[in-house]
Amino acid sequence: MNTPVQLGPPQLVLFLVAVLGVGLLISSLMGLFGGRRELEEFEDEYGQRYRRWRKRRRELRWRRGASGIIMLILAVSLLWLTFAVQSYLGLTNDIKVARVQATSFENAPHNMDLQLTMLDKDGNPTSTKSYQINGDLWRLECVMIKFPAWMNILGIHSSYKLTRLEGSYNDAKLESSSHHVVVELNGGAGDFFYQTYGNSLTKPFVDATYGNGVFEPADGKTYDIYVSQTGLYAKQASN
Known part of the structure; x- marks a missing residue:
């Protein structure tokens, strides 16, 4: 985390x-x-x-x-x-954590070539990988640990961890019957998240633990992924 x-x-x-x-x-x-x-x-x-x-x-x-x-x-x-x-x-102090660019194939519908760039806390690239994903939309998921408001005085931001990348289909029938590609990131949610989830010992210091995700179409555009105090969101990159 x-x-x-x-x-x-x-x-x-x-x-x-x-x-x-x-x-x-x-x-x-x-x-x-x-x-x-x-x-x-x-x-x-x-x-x-x-x-x-x-x-x-x-x-x-x-x-x-x-x-x-x-x-x-x-x-x-x-x-x-x-x-x-x-x-x-x-x-208002959101953190840019990743950059995603996905392009669909004209001769192979419901498939995309996706490039994922992971960023550190200062916005510098740490890794760039390409994936072949099935679907019309890409989805990036994370787990979040939200701290109570009194800890904000110390400047502590919500904990986050990017955990999964996958695709989904616009058509609900294809979504339920077609092949899915799921890529695990950073070892998944990990033991720390599951140990914290619902643990009475950490309750005074943890306001909520939950999963969150953001999805966008495979339109060839580049999206910057930000994490706020409540979860992920995507913005079209300006450069």
Whole structure:
């Protein structure tokens, strides 16, 4: 599984804002429910006096609560702003993971020559392979592990792994009766995905695990494949 971590000045600023928000939240709650200390005097049987500080039980301090409530509102607002901005950055920071070009044969209908280029996290090619695929459409599949929103503060993108390449037919009858070519990529889904799927131990750190796919016609055009926080999508390449 690939788990991109998108770190940069925006994430650093948001992290500092989140720390400030948590500090204000703790301070405001302590101000509202803080205990107080009182100086008490004691005298023993010999007439000797002693003093000690005694901490009274915690109670809601309404008279001093106005400033605490203002700080509480400010802290919650900062945390909400941090999550909202980081979620936006995460949803708009998509990663290009592959490039596909498929061309159908005029003299052999429902067949295509497909070239798949795999890309690293920086968009650089890592491998290019050609496949003979049956069908009118090509389909590229992946598995996804989506993390909860609070982990977005750290710039953690959803985990993904490209797992399968195959073709499909426009005609439903051909789809059910014709030969299919399925190419496994990167060793398939792998043990990590299946161990994470439905595992109660990883539930606090995993929002969802699922499969996803994108398909396009074998029209000879080149498509760039992107992974977002929710899955794959294809865009016609500009170059």
